Amino acid sequence: TQLLEQSPQFLSIQEGENLTVYCNSSSVFSSLQWYRQEPGEGPVLLVTVVTGGEVKKLKRLTFQFGDARKDSSLHITAAQPGDTGLYLCADTWSNTGKLIFGQGTTLQVKP
Amino acid sequence: NAGVMQNPRHLVRRRGQEARLRCSPMKGHSHVYWYRQLPEEGLKFMVYLQKENIIDESGMPKERFSAEFPKEGPSILRIQQVVRGDSAAYFCASSPPAGGFNGYTFGSGTRLTVV
Numbered sequence: 001t002q003l004l005e006q007s008p009q010f011l012s013i014q015e016g017e018n019l020t021v022y023c024n025s026s027s028v029f030s031s032l033q034w035y036r037q038e039p040g041e042g043p044v045l046l047v048t049v050v051t052g053g054e055v056k057k058l059k060r061l062t063f064q065f066g067d068a069r070k071d072s073s074l075h076i077t078a079a080q081p082g083d084t085g086l087y088l089c090a091d092t093w094s095n096t097g098k099l100i101f102g103q104g105t106t107l108q109v110k111p
Numbered sequence: 112n113a114g115v116m117q118n119p120r121h122l123v124r125r126r127g128q129e130a131r132l133r134c135s136p137m138k139g140h141s142h143v144y145w146y147r148q149l150p151e152e153g154l155k156f157m158v159y160l161q162k163e164n165i166i167d168e169s170g171m172p173k174e175r176f177s178a179e180f181p182k183e184g185p186s187i188l189r190i191q192q193v194v195r196g197d198s199a200a201y202f203c204a205s206s207p208p209a210g211g212f213n214g215y216t217f218g219s220g221t222r223l224t225v226v
Contacts, residue, residue, distance in 0.1 A: 004153075006153075040219070040220075041219050041220070042115075042202050042204075042217030042218050042219050042220050043154070043202075043217050044217070045215070045216075088153055088154070090153075090154075097142065097144070097159070097206060097215075098144070098156050098159055098167060098169075098170075099144075099146075099154070099156060099215070100156070101146075101153035101154045101155070102153050103151075103152050103153045104151075104152070104153050106151065
C-alpha cells in the first residue's frame with residue numbers, strides 16, 4: 001500500500017515570508033497532484049505534475065517533482081493571508097483515477 | 112455552470128439512525144468518487160461509481176455503508192445505523208468520462224455529526 005508523507009504537518013508564518021512544504025511517497029508516483037483546501041470547503045486542484053524533474057509555477061507557487069518521481073515540494077514566495085489552508089498532495093493511483101492523499105500540511109499566514 | 116453540489120452541508124444524526132448524503136456531479140461528468148476526511152487528516156478514498164455501476168469500492172467499510180449512482184438523479188452515499196466513529200466530512204468529486212487524471216472537481220462536502 002502506497003503511503004504519502006507530508007511535512008511539516010503544521011506551519012505558522014508571518015505575511016511576506018517564504019516557505020516550502022514536502023511530499024514523499026513510499027513508491028513511485030503515477031502522477032502527482034497538489035490541492036489546497038480552505039476550511040469548510042472541498043479541495044481545489046492547484047497543479048498536476050507527471051515527468052520527473054518537472055517544475056511548474058503558478059503565480060507565487062512553485063512546484064517541483066523529484067527526478068525519481070517519489071517526492072515533490074511546493075514553495076510559496078511572499079506568503080499572504082489568502083494562502084492559509086490545508087495543502088494536500090495526492091497520487092492518481094491505478095487506472096480508475098482513485099486518488100491517494102497525504103495527510104496534508106496546515107498553513108497559517110498571519111497578517 | 113454549477114459545480115459539484117452536495118447536500119446537506121451539515122447533518123446531525125443520533126446513533127443508530129441512517130444518514131443519506133447526496134452528490135450531483137458537474138454537468139457532463141459521468142464519474143463520481145466519494146472520500147471521507149477526519150479532522151486534520153487527508154482524504155481517504157471510499158468508492159468510485161459511474162452511472163448505474165460501482166467501479167471500485169475498495170475503500171468502503173464492509174458493513175453499513177453503501178453507494179449508488181442511478182441513471183437519473185444524484186449519487187447517494189448511505190450509512191445505516193450510524194456510530195460516533197462515522198462523524199467526519201464526506202466529499203464527493205466528479206470527473207469527465209476520461210477519468211480523474213485531469214483533476215477532479217470536489218464538492219463542498221457534507222459534515223456528519225453523530226451524537
